[in-house]
Amino acid sequence: MSLENFLLVGAILFSIGMYGAISRRSAVVVLMSLELMFTAVNITAVALSRYVLPAGLAFDPSTTSDLVTRSLLTGQVFAIFIITVGAAEVALGVAIVIMLYRNRETVFVTDANQMRH
Amino acid sequence: MGEPLNLGSGTESTIVLDIAFWVISVSTIIAGLAVVFMKDVFRAALFLVVAFLGTAGLFVLLRAEFLAVVQVIIYVGAISVLILFAILMTRDTEQGSPSNRLRYPAGGVALLFMGAAIFVCFNSDWVLLTEFLQGGVGEAPGLSEATVAKVNEVYADTIPVIATLLLRDYVLAFEVVSVLLLAAVIGALALVRER
Numbered sequence: 001m002s003l004e005n006f007l008l009v010g011a012i013l014f015s016i017g018m019y020g021a022i023s024r025r026s027a028v029v030v031l032m033s034l035e036l037m038f039t040a041v042n043i044t045a046v047a048l049s050r051y052v053l054p055a056g057l058a059f060d061p062s063t064t065s066d067l068v069t070r071s072l073l074t075g076q077v078f079a080i081f082i083i084t085v086g087a088a089e090v091a092l093g094v095a096i097v098i099m100l101y102r103n104r105e106t107v108f109v110t111d112a113n114q115m116r117h
Numbered sequence: 118m119g120e121p122l123n124l125g126s127g128t129e130s131t132i133v134l135d136i137a138f139w140v141i142s143v144s145t146i147i148a149g150l151a152v153v154f155m156k157d158v159f160r161a162a163l164f165l166v167v168a169f170l171g172t173a174g175l176f177v178l179l180r181a182e183f184l185a186v187v188q189v190i191i192y193v194g195a196i197s198v199l200i201l202f203a204i205l206m207t208r209d210t211e212q213g214s215p216s217n218r219l220r221y222p223a224g225g226v227a228l229l230f231m232g233a234a235i236f237v238c239f240n241s242d243w244v245l246l247t248e249f250l251q252g253g254v255g256e257a258p259g260l261s262e263a264t265v266a267k268v269n270e271v272y273a274d275t276i277p278v279i280a281t282l283l284l285r286d287y288v289l290a291f292e293v294v295s296v297l298l299l300a301a302v303i304g305a306l307a308l309v310r311e312r
Contacts, residue, residue, distance in 0.1 A: 011235055023223035025214065028200065032165050090200065
């Protein structure tokens with residue numbers, strides 16, 4: 001269990017999500033793949049903030065303790081923002097999928113190739 | 118710095134933690150693969166729940182307990198249910214999830230990206246916190262006693278620190294993100310409203 005292990009899991013999950021988001025035809029599966037990518041980014045951000053020392057601390061031993069407090073958990077705060085944006089994205093995405101189904105009787109992104117309805 | 122580090126309870130690689138890590142990460146990756154490759158969309162959504170739970174477990178191993186709870190509440194509790202409702206409302210489950218013409222290029226791009234990311238992660242010269250806590254690497258001096266004590270204090274109870282960061286240092290982003298959520302709610306309502 002080291003930084004590299006967590007980054008490896010993040011990279012594999014992100015690639016799986018990337019493949020699904022590009023190659024699947026159903027809009028719901030594309031949404032799920034996007035959520036997988038968000039999750040992978042969260043794992044990476046938290047792992048980096050957990051294991052990697054901020055540069056200001058590493059090469060300046062006289063830094064104040066307040067800087068430690070401020071910089072140690074920045075990755076977790078970023079992950080909270082990413083989760084919020086992901087939630088907003090999925091709410092809008094589901095609304096768009098339902099609208100698409102109502103107008104076109106399909107959820108396939110390959111059939112949604114016109115802006116008008 | 119001989120005293121045991123409070124930080125160590127999440128950092129030291131005990132055999133139990135290693136086993137937990139490998140079990141959780143392998144099941145998360147298998148669940149992720151199932152999300153993409155499962156023919157039945159409903160089952161894919163259920164495997165998405167498994168992947169989210171595995172991520173929450175990884176957060177616990179990373180000593181981010183607050184984030185693990187947030188992950189379970191928002192992703193497992195809310196987003197999965199939203200996606201399941203979308204599947205139920207569109208009733209296209211019997212058609213499965215076929216792939217489009219970009220299947221092989223997409224696989225190539227994803228594999229290429231994965232290779233690049235893994236290369237970067239194993240070839241970067243990470244400045245690790247644990248090495249510095251244990252007394253410095255190379256010519257760089259180790260951290261002072263006060264800093265080590267502060268690090269231990271932060272990881273002993275992370276939630277107040279996260280609250281301070283959210284409401285003091287990143288308060289602008291915090292407000293912007295709440296406006297974004299409001300816009301998303303209004304937008305979703307306006308989209309699905311019957312005309």
